[in-house]
Amino acid sequence: NAGVTQTPKFRILKIGQSMTLQCAQDMNHNYMYWYRQDPGMGLKLIYYSVGAGITDKGEVPNGYNVSRSTTEDFPLRLELAAPSQTSVYFCASSYGGGPPGELFFGEGSRLTVL
């Protein structure tokens, strides 16, 4: 099993550009999450999904969009990139069924907006 796979690992964007961070899991997990990690600020939840076709906002959703058309994939779309979106982004998944249980994280995607 590959677990949770994120692409790309690194990306530099110019202000105003758009991009999609890809996330795929092969563990048949119901729940998937996108977090961003800024230095000294922990992990902040952007969006999450409890199953295909169901998504919901987390703590910091502004400037992002998600979709969940399959159980395996949960892409994160950044529209009109801003310097404040410079961060490390982690996708995660868990089996679900109530409280999340163990989250399995991808390796992270480091995004810089200049």
Add this chain to the structure above:
Amino acid sequence: GENVEQHPSTLSVQEGDSAVIKCTYSDSASNYFPWYKQELGKRPQLIIDIRSNVGEKKDQRIAVTLNKTAKHFSLHITETQPEDSAVYFCAASGSYQLTFGKGTKLSVIP
């Protein structure tokens, strides 16, 4: 929503000593409290978790205690080793979301 406070933000201990990290949470409905370890440049990984029907859980050198009345929980690491050096995050959840603390950078000095 849930708010998780974590202290201290940095902690240095001598190898072999114990380390304690404390967290408080705001939502009394939260019932799941995991701890994650993140080594430099790596992804967070679960090291131990506890549910609200349990007051303490132990796994070799690490233990977690939970006080639901006071809404706080703690991570205890005994006989620390250099490989314990990392950032540790507590988290709390009462539903689908997991809210993380800001992290504690633990340095174990050989």
